[in-house]
Amino acid sequence: YVRGDRFNPEFIEKRRASLERFLKKIAVHPVLQRAECFRVFLDSRDWNSDLALQNKKRQDEGRLDTIGDALLNAFAKIKKPDEKFVIMRDEVDKLEENLQGLERLEQRILKRQEELEIDYREFGGAVAGLGNLETGITEPLHRFAHTVASYATILNELSTREDAEFLSELHECLAYCNSVKSVLKLRDQKQLDFEELSDYLQQQVAERQRLVSNGRLGGSASIGGFFQQKMDEIKGVDQERAKQDKLKRVEEKIKDLQDAVEKSSDDSDLFSNETAKEYEIFQLQKTKDMRQCLLDYTTGRVEFFEKGKDLWDQIIPVLEAIHVDDD
């Protein structure tokens, strides 16, 4: 993809296959397949305007604040990580690592295969040249050269195929892993939200306790509070009144927080459940994908070796027929 050239037929074919797989995966997914924008996408004649319509609708539902939250909580860590999701996270990481290793090696092999193809062609050409010099064996040598050239061609076919299929599929799998990871992160986010809200709630509850129990305005333990108290006494503020106001405020906050915490808890739970389900789906899809990927790889190779063997089988009798008046 990095090499540019978006109009290269090979690239277009690769992309087409990738996009097809993408759509198929959506279609299979129990939830996504019912998404309205998916249907619109399939039907629409003017996707851009339809998309704008969709976005507007979503905006009304106010989900865009999640981005802000995500940024805020980027560095915060969950206090009580759920083991289940930790495992998931690890698994995905490991999978990613493996896939990346495979991708890297396969790319290296493909590159060398491409160079090898060029060398084989050169050798074939050289043998043909030799055939021109050695008039006694011109015909067999030329046929040999032709065999080598054909071999280079099927090597090229194999490389192209592997690049289009195996590498692409690996790449898609990796992208899929990324998606999973971001969902997991989001789930963590929700839990984080919940935890933070809970903490906040706890704080406020503790504050109320304090207010109620020791009857003094908050923060009496600190020197600053002490001075404040003195100042207020001087000013003649009605301490009791202030306390009552403060208490009232705290109570309100607590009430809000309790609602929020409950909501967040629901969200988090919901999200976690969804995530767990999604992960299952991911696992299944991944297994299917990987198996397909490996099958494609294997099939490509088997075909290559069959063709190769044929080529070499055919040229051997031609060479053996070269007759020398032996001494």
Added chain:
Amino acid sequence: MSFSETDDPTISQDNLHDQTYSYQEQPYTAFTTIPRNAPGTPCCKISDFLHEPHTSLFVTSATKVADGLTASAFVAYTIKIGDKEVRRRYSEFESLRKVLCRIYPTLIVPPIPEKHTISNYANLQNKSKEDAVIVEKRKRMLQKFLNRLAKHEILSYEHIFHRFLEPDASWSELMHCPPISTLPKNPMSATLTASASAVSHSRSASVPQSPTSPFQSSPGAPTNAGQPAPPPLRQPDPRFIDSEVFTQKFSNQLSGSMDRSQKKVVRKLGEIASDKSELGATLNGFSLSEYACVPLSNAIERVGQAVDSSFMATTELMQALEVNVNEPMQEYIQYANIIKAILKFRHQKHLLSESTADQLESKRNNLENLERMETEAKRIEDALKRERTATSGSSSTSSTIHNDSTQNEGETNDSHSEEGAFTNEPESISEPTENAETNNPYARSDSMASNTNGDPTNPYAHTHTPPTSAVKRRSTRLNVFSALSHTLHGIIDVDPEATRRNNIGKTKDAIAQLEEQLETTNADLDNISRAVQADLDRFQRQKIKDLRDILLEYAKAHQRWCQKNLGSWSEAKQL
């Protein structure tokens, strides 16, 4: 076009052959520089063993040996012949080869592995491992060298080769004894055929030495780039021109893209193999981490196994190509250089023949001139005698006639030219009066000497000028120079007549000598040409066979590789 151009023996090339027998009748001999037995004569047990059918020599091991004298180590290669063993080191192989080349300058002696090749040291990462690889390669190539010698119709009967294979024969001793010590330094000067007996070295004095002996550097060495191309022949032999051109093209083709690309192929295969081994390991690791999903894990494992066996198959392919394709190609590149050197040798012999013929031609011309002067002088003398009997005052006339003749001589740049001028005297010196008259021509000779041009053409047309007019012209000159030249030439030459006769005699001798030389050289050239042609033909057959085998091995190695891979990948497919 190939080496075996025409088998038609009756194509006689210009003045080269005097063919007493046709090519087919001539048994296969070689042109040797020292007497050798004819191939086929029984000579020793080793020879017998070599000539049994289906015997091979093996270089079985290479061991480091410490040289007791100089405390340096060298590698000794063990040659197994039958059930006996003999150890030789690389330098002894090299020296054996050099000796064979010097004895048989027309034979294509097989090459030995080179001493230091840059490409061997190019990828030195692990020195000891590379060393072992190089030693293995050398073993293979030395073994090939020995077996090629053993199969050669002539070289297999060479006793020195047999001694080399003898366990108890010390090579350094062999080197210092005859026949090796009697080898002529310069094969160009040797004139010998396999069946002849006389070794003529005496001619070497007048043989123009060739600038470089083609065998001073081992022809097994990679390049002869330093040696200049020999000058072209006036009447070259078309068969050998073709051979020379062909060899050049062949050498270029092989050592050019063919060798280069094949080396790259082998190297790339090696790289791919190591990548595959890594891939296999990664897949195996992957399979383990997917233990949760058994079918997937199995699938990955199977693919991993297929990749592993592919790695092994690719390594095998690489090694097979290296040993059965790249190394033989290397050998043939060396062969091409050897053939170039042999053709050059023949070319130089041909040059020698031509230059000898040239010398002969010029000497013959000299003789002609001298003899013509003799007859002229005689004729004039006779005329003079007749005139003298008629009139007494004709001396000036005769001298003028002499003058004319001498003036018109064409002289060569030879040192004889001076003397030649003086020999324009009548044959008979019996009359003392002649000497007085001979003063006159010296004048001419003086002017003649300063008038030397290499033009052999003899404008004898002037001899028909009427003497009377000549008298008028000459008389002034005569008076001016005569005194001077008389004293001058008096010192140099007492009796020009005798000198001239002397020269004629000498020239005749030289001609006889040159004629003999030319004959020998041409005979040699004939033999050499035939021997070279025969060996080229033999080589051509060997080469075609080897090329076929090389390509067959290539195809078979690839076929095996495809086969193996097909097996393992088909297995993996049944996921």
